[in-house]
Amino acid sequence: MNLLSQRWIGLIIYQLLSGPQRFCHIEAAIGVSGKVLSERLKDLENEGIVERNIYPETPVRIEYSLTEKGLAFESILRDIEHWSQSWLEA
Amino acid sequence: MNLLSQRWIGLIIYQLLSGPQRFCHIEAAIGVSGKVLSERLKDLENEGIVERNIYPETPVRIEYSLTEKGLAFESILRDIEHWSQSWLEA
């Protein structure tokens, strides 16, 4: 709960459910500042929820993806989605 | 999501799942400051998730409880609980 009630955590995981993504892409998609995204991704990596993969291409590409632990979050987020659809019509 | 990622919202709803409760009780149970609890309860009331019931006893008793919309949150919170138990053993 302390995890989810941190701002952006839910949206970041939700965003990553659609597949591995790079820093800039996540930033643009959910509208979080680079500073906070950087902090959150480090936290999520330490929690073992997110993985950081470096592809030494040119230019370098770094992708963030969910681990098994992170993927297990999906049902929670689908549930939230479902609740929203049922109750936030107004 | 913007709702749940506000600090304390999840814990307040979780706490209210165990039944109607008064201000002081919620405050003590989850360790939120009176100031923020007051704000959050107002927000939740405006969202139609929480109800405020006044019992003009002596001294006055005011209880907060979940509406139908709020009770529909239960499955989300149970899911989070379940996830925690599965993954936060370490």
Next chain:
DNA sequence: ATCAGTCAGTTACTTTATGTAACCTATTAT
């Protein structure tokens, strides 16, 4: 009548978190 106690908050002030925009480092292309 006055003092202390309870409940449900509010207010003033401090600390922490977040946002903004500029900057840094490494690599490659021109």
Next chain:
DNA sequence: ATAATAGGTTACATAAAGTAACTGACTGAT
């Protein structure tokens, strides 16, 4: 050499949260 791109970080400003003291309505005891 200069500029562009990716992936951040830093310094500074604003917003949110914590703390502790206070208000206001009521009651019960002195």
